[in-house]
Amino acid sequence: MAPGPVEAALRARRDAGGKSLVVYVTGGLGDDWTDTLRAVADAGADAVEVGIPFSDPVMDGPTIQAANDRALASGATPAGILDGLRGLDAGAPLAVMTYYNIAFRMGLERFAASLADAGVSGCILPDLPLEETGPWAEAADAAGVETILLAAPTGEDDRLRRVCERSRGFVYGVGLLGVTGVRDELAASASVIAARLKQVTDLPVLVGVGVGTPAQAVEASAAGDGVVVGSAVVQRMVDGAGPAGVAELVAGFRAALDVG
Amino acid sequence: MGLADPTPDGRFGQFGGRYVPETLVPACEGLEAAFREAWADPAFRTDLDDLLRDYAGRPSPLTECANLSEELGCRLLLKREDLNHTGSHKINNVLGQALLAQRMGKTRLVAETGAGQHGVATATAAALLDMECCVYMGEVDIHRQELNVFRMRLLGAEVRSALSGSRTLKDAVNEAMRDWVATVEGSHYCLGSVMGPHPYPWMVRTFHEVLGREAREQSEALLGAPPDVVTACVGGGSNAIGIFSGFVDADTELVGVEPAGGAAVGRGVPGVVHGMESYLMQDEFGQVLEAESISAGLDYPGVGPEHSYLAASGRARYEAVTDAEVVEAFQLLSRTEGIIPALEPAHALAWVSRARGELAGRSVLLNLSGRGDKDVAQMMEVLRPAEGGGEA
Ligand SMILES: Cc1ncc(COP(=O)(O)O)c(C=O)c1O
Numbered sequence: 001m002a003p004g005p006v007e008a009a010l011r012a013r014r015d016a017g018g019k020s021l022v023v024y025v026t027g028g029l030g031d032d033w034t035d036t037l038r039a040v041a042d043a044g045a046d047a048v049e050v051g052i053p054f055s056d057p058v059m060d061g062p063t064i065q066a067a068n069d070r071a072l073a074s075g076a077t078p079a080g081i082l083d084g085l086r087g088l089d090a091g092a093p094l095a096v097m098t099y100y101n102i103a104f105r106m107g108l109e110r111f112a113a114s115l116a117d118a119g120v121s122g123c124i125l126p127d128l129p130l131e132e133t134g135p136w137a138e139a140a141d142a143a144g145v146e147t148i149l150l151a152a153p154t155g156e157d158d159r160l161r162r163v164c165e166r167s168r169g170f171v172y173g174v175g176l177l178g179v180t181g182v183r184d185e186l187a188a189s190a191s192v193i194a195a196r197l198k199q200v201t202d203l204p205v206l207v208g209v210g211v212g213t214p215a216q217a218v219e220a221s222a223a224g225d226g227v228v229v230g231s232a233v234v235q236r237m238v239d240g241a242g243p244a245g246v247a248e249l250v251a252g253f254r255a256a257l258d259v260g
Numbered sequence: 261m262g263l264a265d266p267t268p269d270g271r272f273g274q275f276g277g278r279y280v281p282e283t284l285v286p287a288c289e290g291l292e293a294a295f296r297e298a299w300a301d302p303a304f305r306t307d308l309d310d311l312l313r314d315y316a317g318r319p320s321p322l323t324e325c326a327n328l329s330e331e332l333g334c335r336l337l338l339k340r341e342d343l344n345h346t347g348s349h350k351i352n353n354v355l356g357q358a359l360l361a362q363r364m365g366k367t368r369l370v371a372e373t374g375a376g377q378h379g380v381a382t383a384t385a386a387a388l389l390d391m392e393c394c395v396y397m398g399e400v401d402i403h404r405q406e407l408n409v410f411r412m413r414l415l416g417a418e419v420r421s422a423l424s425g426s427r428t429l430k431d432a433v434n435e436a437m438r439d440w441v442a443t444v445e446g447s448h449y450c451l452g453s454v455m456g457p458h459p460y461p462w463m464v465r466t467f468h469e470v471l472g473r474e475a476r477e478q479s480e481a482l483l484g485a486p487p488d489v490v491t492a493c494v495g496g497g498s499n500a501i502g503i504f505s506g507f508v509d510a511d512t513e514l515v516g517v518e519p520a521g522g523a524a525v526g527r528g529v530p531g532v533v534h535g536m537e538s539y540l541m542q543d544e545f546g547q548v549l550e551a552e553s554i555s556a557g558l559d560y561p562g563v564g565p566e567h568s569y570l571a572a573s574g575r576a577r578y579e580a581v582t583d584a585e586v587v588e589a590f591q592l593l594s595r596t597e598g599i600i601p602a603l604e605p606a607h608a609l610a611w612v613s614r615a616r617g618e619l620a621g622r623s624v625l626l627n628l629s630g631r632g633d634k635d636v637a638q639m640m641e642v643l644r645p646a647e648g649g650g651e652a
Contacts, residue, residue: 055425055547056533058437059281065424077545100279101532105546127532129285131269132277152283154444163282174283178442 270458453496
């Protein structure tokens, strides 16, 4: 099977000797969230993750929870967010990040088709572990949507291998034991999970959760192929920095990764 | 023959499963293996039985309600889980899980709590077994169940306030799961009902089957046969599944009672949250709705997966009662039998009272899952205006 747009973009970055930057943006947060998304891509993100807010985000810390709640309070819905993405020429492939019940409620096939229809290439469901992925992954495969799986530090090597085999786009290495959020220092487990995943897969390996500064991004991508940055960016959005302010932050990550 | 075991992937029919972040999968697998091994070990079973008898006070009695039976026109029996140490059925599960956690080398218990009964039970077990204990409780519940917050702290537990969402039980579960994601190496998540990812619904049920076994024996000794109807309140569903387990193979009607504002079976559609597929109160987009009930312990938009299965298969039925009916029932049992119930089992009694026509002449066993001490302050507030109105 030919790689999808997310995987192709990240492989291209790697083949050119660079480190990938994937940036998470909460969908429906503020009126200008699609402008922010485009600005993030322009500032050097290789792919953009768009969060569809869920009422009970168990893998998220206070920053993304608050952003979720705010977007929901202002009326964000899955269909509304996908409408915002449809026809948007973001300049980078898009992946949706949400929780399984959002897909389950809409119906797995319908949800997968609506992602494809909105021009979304990939999907991340952090509460859907390998054993429960089957029905969703089949629906996503059929619709041509890349299912990006998380791989955790608690997994044995054999489990990491099986996760990588079923993952599409890239494999999302969880950088620490915990939920999303900026920490003062990068956890030692970030480099360890990247190195362990690199041993078992040729897919791009990105580390996310707890990567909050350009310096941490450089450190976390040394052993792997890049990073996912979420809470730091969402905090900027919540602070009202606007598309330009968020882009400035993202450009800082890009520059640091390019220098290495 | 009791309730059937779940499939190897933790399903009761279509319901159940293990929908947790990757980080927690090895912990759930390890817990399942440890539970299977411990449950098959006579030494573990003896330790647990000894604690249940000498520390928790099992078996709990069965009380026939002469006065109330006359008033309602049925033969009403109560399984007295309110007389257990710590005041509710929750201790059965907690002693089992705490012993298991200790056996697994864990040194810290994490728990969620609604009414505070599960939190108090967990704090109690932690004190007894010298473990650390952290209990998450919604901010709303911290206020309405202040007494239990104080008890937990007195027992040496840390009580953390869940400030997100509806600030009730659902949000306390989210916070407890986030804690566990970060502390999984040394902590055991001591979940308080028959919900969550596999193996919890099955493991928690197994720890509560003791009350169903006792109730079967006691009711048959009294009636010469199993009762016609067995009823219990349903939040996550642990006290109900415990008593149902003793009668599922009998010709007994099983009735779970939910609060009208948290009727997952009555008003929900299948959904996935907190690690399981089950009936769930949610909107058209899949956002979980906030439950609304006078009782903190039942203020939950979901329900354990086995209840969804029992409802879908028709083996049990589920009714909903309003807060006003519950307040009536709370007073009714106090006045007629000298037993102040917790607001949660008052739901089951509210249904019995409403259904007295249907129940006339039949024997009804109600699981009195907890005592009302924790609710007295709240009920003082609720009942004061009515008294001020000069009820003759
Ligand atoms: C006395 C009592 N009964 C019932 C419940 C509800 O839990 P479950 O449905 O798991 O029995 C609680 C929960 O706090 C409780 O304290």
